[in-house]
Amino acid sequence: MRTGDEIIQELPWRWRVHGKIALLAGLGLLFDGWNVVLAGYVLPLLKADMLLSAAQLGLFGAAGLAGMAVGAFAWGTVADVIGRKRVFMLTVLVYGVASLACALSPNFEILLLARFIEGTGLGGCLPVDYSLVSEFTPRKVRGRVMALMGIAFPLGATLCGLISTLMLPLEDWRLMLGLMVIPAVLAVWIRRGIPESPLFLLRRNREAEARAVIDDLVRRTGAPVQEWRSPQLNDESRLSPMVFVSRLGDIWKFSWKNTMLIWGLFITVFFLYYGVLNWMPSILVGEGLGRYAAFLKTTLMTGAGVIGTLLSAWLVDVLGRKSGLLVGGLGSAGGIVMFALWLDVGRDAAVWLAVYGFSVQLLIATLYVYVPEIYPTLLRATGFGWASAISRIAASLAPILLGSVLWPVLGLVGAFGVTSAVVGLVLLLTLILGPETKGQGLTLHTEPAERTPEPGIRLP
DSSP: OOBHHHHHHTSOOOIIIIIHHHHHHHHHHHHHHHHHHHHHHHHHHHHHHHTOOHHHHHHHHHHHHHHHHHHHHHHHHHHHHHOHHHHHHHHHHHHHHHHHHHHTOSSHHHHHHHHHHHHHHHHHHHHHHHHHHHHHSOGGGHHHHHHHHTTHHHHHHHHHHHHHHHHGGGOOHHHHHHTTHHHHHHHHHHHTTSOOOHHHHHHTTOHHHHHHHHHHHHHHHTOOOOOOBOOOOOOOOOOSHHHHHHHHHHHHHHOHHHHHHHHHHHHHHHHHHHHHHHHHHHHHHHTTOOHHHHHHHHHHHHHHHHHHHHHHHHHHHHTOHHHHHHHHHHHHHHHHHHHHHHHHTTOOOHHHHHHHHHHHHHHHHHHHHHHHHHSOTTTHHHHHHHHHHHHHHHHHHHHHHIIIIIHHHHHHHHHHHHHHHHHHHHHHHHHHHSOOOTTOOOOOOSSOOOOOOOSOOOOO
């Protein structure tokens, strides 16, 4: 007799069931993409209105990223202890309320605090939303669905770029920071209808609740009704300060090698990504472009990422997760270096900027598919959350190190060349040492299980 988690992973895909969950989870990523890119557009307006120094502008950028780092590991761990559904709503609620506080801030100090709190909500969206979707989605289409869900991030970034450019004549940073308040509150209301993850319920040995959710999913997808049993697992952990420390130790005990590789990828990829996002408008303005032209070319970069995310959905399910990492890594490293080289010789580098935007989103979308498949249900949101937290810390340092250390010393070509080379090194280690997770079922256990993957192309 099959177990409940096996039933879930073999259900037929249905848009009205699984698609609804993925779309609602994508809203969190859309807010994330919007908010990250928004900093680059708001900084010039803040500088003029509040007469801020370069150091204060750096603090504003770092405050949001620091909040995301705290939110990622905190909410990820909380979701593994109290459940996905409640955190699924709370993270967006925190973001919405704090966005309103940002828009109404009477001074710079309150703005920094509100920006930090806003970041904690957004930081939790990533690990929790991806964990939830992975645990509802059938195995055969999981890679495709989760990669496509990632399209919400570049879509949010692109919308932010377009709308911020249109709003430039208003010169109103408060309106820019508060624009997403109403959509966020509406998202919280709509998310109430999503059930708790049945894999989480089974892991916590809440069999009656899990049976109600699984039986309802079987009925709504039209799958054949069959008897199933509970795997009889019992995770009795409770939320406490020590659980954050113990779960961090657990993800390293589960697989130190995979955790090391994932952290390495998240640190290097997002250091480069956030460094480029924060400095690109300034780089383009420094090349003589007007503010409108600089904003539009930065928007071209994020818009190209939408197409990259679409390609990742094909790559991860047809060729495997490692193929997506390889193509995205080579394209993003090569694209940003070529962009800098073309600028260095005084030529229009918009094409290479689009190549970078396309490739880096393909790479990130693949990463977001890969990580939830590495960890078991007990540690899924925690593992993703800590990786995301570490990446946000690296991202908060990126504007400072890239703009104040690497760029002045090595030049733009050297700065992007060095960071891209580090990304390439970590990617190579992952391709050699990391597992291929294409076609594998999610596990509830903390012990790595022997699983037979589907046949397909495998990179070393």
